[in-house]
Amino acid sequence: MNIIEVRDVSMRFNMAKERVDNLKEFFIKKAKGTLKFEEFYALKNVSLTVERGDVYGLVGLNGSGKSTLLKVVAGVLKPTTGTAVVRGVIAPLIELGAGFDMDLTARENIYLNGAVLGLETAFIDSKFDEIVEFSELREFLDVPLKNYSSGMVARIAFAIATVTKPDVLIADEILSVGDFLFQKKCEQRMKELMSGGTTVLIVSHSIEQIERLCNKVAWLDHGRIKMDGPVEQVCEAYKELDPDAAAEQEARGKK
Amino acid sequence: MQKMKPYFKDFWRYRHLLNNLISRDIKVKYRRSALGLIWSVLNPLLMMLVMYVVFSQIFHMTQLNRGDVEVNFAVYLLTGQLMYNFFSEATQTAMSSVLGSAPLIKKVYIPKYIFPLEKVAFSFVNALFSLIALVIVMIFTRTAVHVTVLLFWVPMVILFLFNFGVGLILASATVFFRDIMHLYGVLVAALMYLTPIMYDVSILPAWALKFIPFNPMYWFVSMFRDFVIYGQMPGINAWIGTCASALTSLAAGLLLFKKTQDRFVLYI
Numbered sequence A: 001m002n003i004i005e006v007r008d009v010s011m012r013f014n015m016a017k018e019r020v021d022n023l024k025e026f027f028i029k030k031a032k033g034t035l036k037f038e039e040f041y042a043l044k045n046v047s048l049t050v051e052r053g054d055v056y057g058l059v060g061l062n063g064s065g066k067s068t069l070l071k072v073v074a075g076v077l078k079p080t081t082g083t084a085v086v087r088g089v090i091a092p093l094i095e096l097g098a099g100f101d102m103d104l105t106a107r108e109n110i111y112l113n114g115a116v117l118g119l120e121t122a123f124i125d126s127k128f129d130e131i132v133e134f135s136e137l138r139e140f141l142d143v144p145l146k147n148y149s150s151g152m153v154a155r156i157a158f159a160i161a162t163v164t165k166p167d168v169l170i171a172d173e174i175l176s177v178g179d180f181l182f183q184k185k186c187e188q189r190m191k192e193l194m195s196g197g198t199t200v201l202i203v204s205h206s207i208e209q210i211e212r213l214c215n216k217v218a219w220l221d222h223g224r225i226k227m228d229g230p231v232e233q234v235c236e237a238y239k240e241l242d243p244d245a246a247a248e249q250e251a252r253g254k255k
Numbered sequence B: 001m002q003k004m005k006p007y008f009k010d011f012w013r014y015r016h017l018l019n020n021l022i023s024r025d026i027k028v029k030y031r032r033s034a035l036g037l038i039w040s041v042l043n044p045l046l047m048m049l050v051m052y053v054v055f056s057q058i059f060h061m062t063q064l065n066r067g068d069v070e071v072n073f074a075v076y077l078l079t080g081q082l083m084y085n086f087f088s089e090a091t092q093t094a095m096s097s098v099l100g101s102a103p104l105i106k107k108v109y110i111p112k113y114i115f116p117l118e119k120v121a122f123s124f125v126n127a128l129f130s131l132i133a134l135v136i137v138m139i140f141t142r143t144a145v146h147v148t149v150l151l152f153w154v155p156m157v158i159l160f161l162f163n164f165g166v167g168l169i170l171a172s173a174t175v176f177f178r179d180i181m182h183l184y185g186v187l188v189a190a191l192m193y194l195t196p197i198m199y200d201v202s203i204l205p206a207w208a209l210k211f212i213p214f215n216p217m218y219w220f221v222s223m224f225r226d227f228v229i230y231g232q233m234p235g236i237n238a239w240i241g242t243c244a245s246a247l248t249s250l251a252a253g254l255l256l257f258k259k260t261q262d263r264f265v266l267y268i
Helices: A023-032 A066-074 A106-116 A121-135 A150-161 A180-195 A205-212 A231-241 A242-253 B002-013 B015-030 B038-058 B073-095 B116-138 B147-151 B153-176 B179-196 B217-229 B236-268
Strands: A004-015 A036-052 A057-058 A081-088 A092-093 A168-170 A197-201 A218-219 A223-228 B065-066 B069-072
Touching: A004 A066, A004 A197, A004 B002, A023 B073, A036 A066, A036 A081, A036 A223, A036 B015, A057 A066, A057 A205, A057 A231, A066 A081, A066 A092, A066 A168, A066 A197, A081 B002, A092 A150, A106 A121, A106 B015, A106 B147, A121 A150, A121 B015, A150 A180, A150 B147, A168 A180, A168 A205, A180 A197, A180 A205, A197 A205, A205 A231, A205 B038, A218 A231, B002 B015, B015 B038, B015 B116, B038 B116, B065 B073, B069 B073, B073 B153, B073 B217, B116 B153, B147 B217, B153 B179, B153 B217, B153 B236, B179 B217, B217 B236
Parallel strands: A057 A197, A057 A218, A092 A168, A168 A197
Antiparallel strands: A004 A036, A004 A081, A218 A223, B065 B069
């Protein structure tokens, strides 16, 4: 059974040359007949199936539609045409710390953010120590989040988002937060989830990371899928694209 | 009905979020103020005091008579104010709730009506605190208490539904047209003077009286006063006025919100 099924999805944005977001301008422009939009397709006829247990990578240059596709799968964006079906509970790690309130303490934010992810209060109670342990920030628990560094915020956010055993984990460039020790820890946690049967959909600019984690990859180019399949094939082809970039990735990989 | 089922399921899953958002608002509002929660009682009390001094000293109003019932002006004022403040606070905060939650909406899937609903619920909690202020004033002025006072919550609950409907309409309209915020502020101020909060309808000129039945807030305020001050059952007109406006606004709000919510993320 496919756990994620994206069928023929197109996502259109109306890009107004000047953004009209108030009544006054709307009526003036309408009267003058200058209310024009430029259509822009961030995704065009994209189909993608992910099987249970897959670790699926998305690669592509900036602006190729990777993040848009993730947001469609996560339900944040509703596709203009086509359908995206996910069978199971999603944990979105699209941007860490969405839903944090900087005026509240870390303790309060753990509950708030858990609720944003649809978790029950009793469940967070039972997992509270685990979250705190993972983020290594016990001594700062009752400090308002605005006094935290961005790395500390990311730690808390990652700890909350991965405390559940979601069916699908959607990750957008999240493994680039925090210091290298914490990055390792995050990757370790991701691997635990994967071995526990969680399906992962991941966007990363680090080819080396994709190769290490994923078993399948799709390469997006200008909103279309240029190639998809097993990780070796697609990554080889993608690296051919730009010799300089490939060399750089290689060098980073050896470090 | 079958089509509505996913909505209820969604709501059940995110009920903790609603709780958490409300308690966040309360914490953020009163954090770092020495008196804390007492402010939510003190604030309406002080506001009422200001208006009371203005109207009793400058306009010489201390008592309102309705038939042979004498009504203390402070109690009259506070009942009207409590209901109107609930309306204006709930709708105005609900209006900007979707825009204000832009960072969240852009990153996580959450049923979006949660945001206006939360603001209306938070205002409801505030109104309950103001109720304590009302009780204090009623005790202080030795206002007679009738058994109907136990039904004080009826108009408040109907007003909750009315506010939610209006809030949904405003929240989705504001996403597309930001200047509605400024227009609505003026509207709320104008409507306040059209609602008998600090005066009795009997002082209005005949032409203005004709408009009164079309103001939903008139019906909410008078139903509340019937229960709390006059100790009588509201007339059939008041029931129709409140229930019809609540149902209409709720239906219109839910429909408009459902139709536009998928496009929110593109405009915020």
